[in-house]
Amino acid sequence: MEQNMTSLIMIFGATGDLAKRKLFPSLYRLFERGKLSDQFAVVGVARRPLSNDEFQQSVKDSVISSLGEKNSLDQFVSHFYYQSHDVTDSNSYVALKKLADEIDAYYQLKGNRIFYLAMAPEFFGTIALHLQSDGLTDVTGYKRLVIEKPFGHDLESAKKLNQQIRTAFSEEEIYRIDHYLGKEMVRNIEVIRFANAIFEPLWNNRYISNIQITSSEILGVEERGRYYESSGALRDMLQNHMLQIVALLAMEPPINLTTDEIRSEKVRVFRSLRTIKGEKVNDYFVRGQYGPGTIEDQQVPKYRDEPMVDKESNTETFVAGKVMIDNFRWAGVPFYIRTGKRMEKKTTKIVIQFKDIPMNLYYQPEKMLNPNLLVIHIQPEEGITLHLNAKQAGGHLNAQEVKLSFSNTGTYTMNTPEGYEKLLYDCMRGDATNFTHWDEVAYSWAFVDKISEMWEKTKADFPNYSAGTMGPEAADQLLEKDGFFWWPVTDLEVDVCK
Ligand code: BG6
Numbered sequence: 001m002e003q004n005m006t007s008l009i010m011i012f013g014a015t016g017d018l019a020k021r022k023l024f025p026s027l028y029r030l031f032e033r034g035k036l037s038d039q040f041a042v043v044g045v046a047r048r049p050l051s052n053d054e055f056q057q058s059v060k061d062s063v064i065s066s067l068g069e070k071n072s073l074d075q076f077v078s079h080f081y082y083q084s085h086d087v088t089d090s091n092s093y094v095a096l097k098k099l100a101d102e103i104d105a106y107y108q109l110k111g112n113r114i115f116y117l118a119m120a121p122e123f124f125g126t127i128a129l130h131l132q133s134d135g136l137t138d139v140t141g142y143k144r145l146v147i148e149k150p151f152g153h154d155l156e157s158a159k160k161l162n163q164q165i166r167t168a169f170s171e172e173e174i175y176r177i178d179h180y181l182g183k184e185m186v187r188n189i190e191v192i193r194f195a196n197a198i199f200e201p202l203w204n205n206r207y208i209s210n211i212q213i214t215s216s217e218i219l220g221v222e223e224r225g226r227y228y229e230s231s232g233a234l235r236d237m238l239q240n241h242m243l244q245i246v247a248l249l250a251m252e253p254p255i256n257l258t259t260d261e262i263r264s265e266k267v268r269v270f271r272s273l274r275t276i277k278g279e280k281v282n283d284y285f286v287r288g289q290y291g292p293g294t295i296e297d298q299q300v301p302k303y304r305d306e307p308m309v310d311k312e313s314n315t316e317t318f319v320a321g322k323v324m325i326d327n328f329r330w331a332g333v334p335f336y337i338r339t340g341k342r343m344e345k346k347t348t349k350i351v352i353q354f355k356d357i358p359m360n361l362y363y364q365p366e367k368m369l370n371p372n373l374l375v376i377h378i379q380p381e382e383g384i385t386l387h388l389n390a391k392q393a394g395g396h397l398n399a400q401e402v403k404l405s406f407s408n409t410g411t412y413t414m415n416t417p418e419g420y421e422k423l424l425y426d427c428m429r430g431d432a433t434n435f436t437h438w439d440e441v442a443y444s445w446a447f448v449d450k451i452s453e454m455w456e457k458t459k460a461d462f463p464n465y466s467a468g469t470m471g472p473e474a475a476d477q478l479l480e481k482d483g484f485f486w487w488p489v490t491d492l493e494v495d496v497c498k
Contacts, residue, residue, distance in 0.1 A: 005428050006039040006141075007112040008104055010096070012127060013119025014044025014055070014082070018148065020062040023118060026421035028063045031076050035425060039110075041103045045085045045096065046119075055082035079107075087123045093134035100136065111140030114427060117147050125164030132168035146175045146427055149240055150231065151436075154452070155445035162438055171438055175427050180241040181434040182419025184408065185378040189248040189350075190262075192376065192384060199374070200253070202354065204329045209371065210484050212336045212351040213245050215378075216343035216470065218295055221317070225308030233319040234287070234455075237339040239448040243270070243323075244436070245350065246335050250325050259433040263440070270443035274324040277450035285451050286474040287460055288318030290342040293467030300342060300467045314459055317341040320475035321451075322482075334482060338475055342467040344490070348378035351487045362389075362399035370401045375492050382408035383494040407494045 009027075011019055030036050044055050056077040063073060070076075083099055085092045104111060115131060117124055124147060131137050131145075145165060152158025165174060180186050193199055202208065215237060221228045228236065247266040254261040276284045291302045303309060303317050318340030325335065354372040362369060373387040385405045392398040426434055464472040470486070479485050 005035065005037050006108075006110055007114055007428055008041050008043065008100055008107075008109045009114045009116060010043045010045055010100065011116045011118055012045045012085075012087070012123075013117065015046040015048055015050070015058070016119055018118045019044070020058070021066065022418065022420040023116070023424070024059045024062045025066040026418055026424050028067065028070065028073075028076055029418070029421050030425055032070070032072065036428075039107050041079045041081065041107050041109065043096070043099060043103065044080060044082045046082075047085065047087075049084045050082050052080070052082050056080050087127050087130070090130065090134050093130045093136060097134060097136050109141070112142050113137075113139050114144045114146060117145070119148075121148075121150050121161075125161050128165040128168045137168050142173075142430065143169065144173050144175055144427060144430075145169045146177060148177050150235065151176055151240075151441050152445065153230065153235065154449050155442060158441055158445050162441075172432065174438075175423075175432055175435040176437075176441065177423060178240050178244055178434075178436050179419045179423065180244055181436075182421075182423040183348075183378055184419075185376060185382045186245065186248065187422075187434065188384075189245070189376065190251075193249075194253050205331055205333045207354055208333055209353050209355045210334045210336060210479075210482070211249060212353070212486060213242060213249075213338075213349075214351075214486070214489055215242065215339040215348040216345055216489065217339075217341050218343065218346045220290070220300060220303065220342045220467070221306050221309070223307065225306050228317075229309055229313060229315050232287075232315045232452075233317055233339055233341070234448055234452055238319055238321070238337065239444050240436070242337045242339055243273075243444045243447070244440075246323055246325075246337065247440070249350065249352075250330055250335070252329070257433075259431065262433050263437045267437065267439045267443065268327075269325060270440055270447070272325045272327040272330070273443070273447050274326050275447065275450060276321075278454065281451050281454040284323075284478075285319065285321040286472060286478055287316035287455060288320075288340060288465045288472040288475065289313070289315065289460070289462035290317050290340075290465055290467045291463030293342065293469065295342065295344075295468040302463050302467070303342075304463070314455075314462065316455070316460070316462075318343070318465060318471045318475070320471060320478055322478060334484075336479060336484075336486070338471060338486070340465075340471050344468055344470050346380060347489050349489055349492060350376040350378065351492065352376075353484070353487070362397060364398055369399055373487065375487075375494075377407075377492075377494045381494045385492070385494050405494050 013019060059077050059080050060073050083096050117127060137143050152161050247269040250269045251265040254265045289303050293300060304311050304313050320338035323335040323337060352374040356371055360369045369389055375385040377383045383406050385403050388402050389399040390402045392400045
């Protein structure tokens with residue numbers, strides 16, 4: 001893997017929320033840890049006119065507000081420049097190229113360029129085309145395009161966008177961000193699976209009865225009503241983050257850890273997803289929208305009363321589904337997934353439920369033996385818990401549940417690096433493993449399109465869950481009809497050892 005961190009990073013959308021909340025603090029952390037060489041520079045690009053000084057001040061403010069006061073901030077921001085820019089106007093790109101060439105010469109950046117599109121998706125294609133036609137991609141070093149979600153709205157629009165960016169960048173040069181792939185415990189899934197002799201032999205339909213993935217949020221749609229209205233939970237969370245987790249849990253062991261091998265194993269999972277379409281959608285998927293409710297003692301309004309949301313909105317703020325992977329390893333094992341806004345708790349967890357033992361020797365009236373569970377805690381706690389049964393202390397041979405826990409928070413004194421920091425670092429090193437390949441995007445849209453086509457045809461009976469709950473009743477029934485239930489996320493906390 002190339003370790004050349006010398007680069008000019010151009011951030012389109014440099015005055016936006018993502019740049020301020022995630023990108024600047026992440027770059028600072030890389031700088032502070034000595035991961036950026038002195039040969040790096042950042043050009044902030046956005047519409048609004050700002051001087052370099054004003055821009056540097058805003059970068060400082062965003063670092064301070066997320067990381068607190070820092071000593072080397074002046075030195076860090078001295079690498080930042082600003083260019084006011086109209087994304088549709090060639091003159092802007094010509095001026096940007098001139099500035100980029102000057103900075104390149106000054107810092108000796110070897111012609112390496114990263115173009116980071118952290119802005120409204122409708123401009124992704126236009127920007128990529130201009131970068132090429134106005135000469136910004138004619139470089140002597142590497143050129144990479146980092147692109148935020150949403151990557152299209154459905155398969156058709158994603159294909160169109162892909163064609164536009166492929167005129168200027170090859171697939172190897174495109175880094176499609178899925179920030180879940182930057183999360184420490186999402187990256188840990190493959191290690192837990194493939195570095196443990198005790199799990200891999202059990203990781204199939206002979207020993208696993210079902211897998212549950214929950215990603216619940218407390219927040220509503222905030223200021224993003226306009227975007228969310230055309231997206232909904234299905235496109236916002238399921239098409240990308242949730243299906244990526246499914247792929248990591250279900251993929252075959254790669255023959256080695258190269259980007260191509262890992263991605264091609266993930267693609268094989270996407271290819272095995274059972275297509276759910278037409279009336280069948282109602283058997284496999286449930287949609288929800290929140291009504292008013294109470295969260296952490298605060299009254300919150302219903303979705304339809306959020307800013308920029310239609311009073312009659314048919315947009316789902318919750319989705320639960322049963323995903324089937326029709327291959328040899330997984331035939332018959334449901335992967336249940338659910339995600340939503342304004343739920344009871346902010347948490348992302350995976351529960352792997354193993355099959356019941358053939359016969360319970362330790363039967364006690366009224367008390368069933370718990371199945372073994374492996375819980376992977378993605379956030380906010382990070383860790384794993386293995387639920388076993390063992391003898392209750394005392395004379396009788398009564399079995400009770402015991403938990404073996406590992407918690408990242410208890411092990412390391414430092415916070416685990418933010419996902420964006422890892423992803424930026426990967427991109428600078430040229431490691432695209434934890435970014436989504438076009439094939440993954442295309443298969444996941446093809447899967448999701450069939451569900452949204454069906455939902456768009458019929459008006460749902462919304463709202464159907466109260467804010468502050470775990471979603472509509474139909475989401476519970478989805479599992480009940482298969483003889484399962486959602487393991488309550490509130491009971492699955494990892495014990496943090498201090
Ligand atoms: C984003 C979605 O991709 O992920 C947001 O657009 C959502 O709607 C967010 O809130 C959740 O991310 P995290 O890291 O807080 O789980």
